[in-house]
Amino acid sequence: MHEMAITESLLRITLAEAAKAGATRVTALHIKMGAYADIVPTILREYFAIAARGTAAEGARVEIGRIPVTMRCRTCGWQGPVDKLHIRCGGCAGTDLQLLTGREFYLESLEAE
Ligand SMILES: [Zn+2]
Known part of the structure; x- marks a missing residue:
């Protein structure tokens, strides 16, 4: 259940950024996640809702934007998007x-007040 560890660090970053910006309440988080990132969005949202209780991020929406899988061919140098179920150049x-994008997971922006 590594979502729990990820959620905790996500919450830590969120609260630190909100404090830096002088915000008292975080209303939404915008996350970018690669299609290959080994994270289940629904579990992440549930854990976040629990972990954020009693903090400035309580009740914040967690928006997850997807990053497609792209690869580079070592044979011919082609680069582009690849179908997860049909991986070929x-x-x-x-x-x-070689995987170029698709494993990312990061906090892109916050909405706070
Ligand atoms: Zn190729």
């Missing part, structure tokens, strides 16, 4: 691919 149809 868009140029030469090879499979010697």
Whole structure:
């Protein structure tokens, strides 16, 4: 259940950023998450709601934006989006691919008042 650890660090960052901005209440978090990030959004939202109780982020919405999986082909140098279920190069149809994006997980912005 690594979502719990992720949620705790997310909450820590959120509260620190809100305090820095002089905000007393966080209303929403905008998160960016790669399609390959090993995190379940519904669990993350549930944990966040629990962890944020009694803090300035209590009741904040958690918006999750997806980052597509893109790869680079080591054979021909092609770069582009790849279907998760059908991983192959868009140029030469090879499979010697390197992941460029898709594992990200970060807090993009906050809405606070
Ligand atoms: Zn290729």
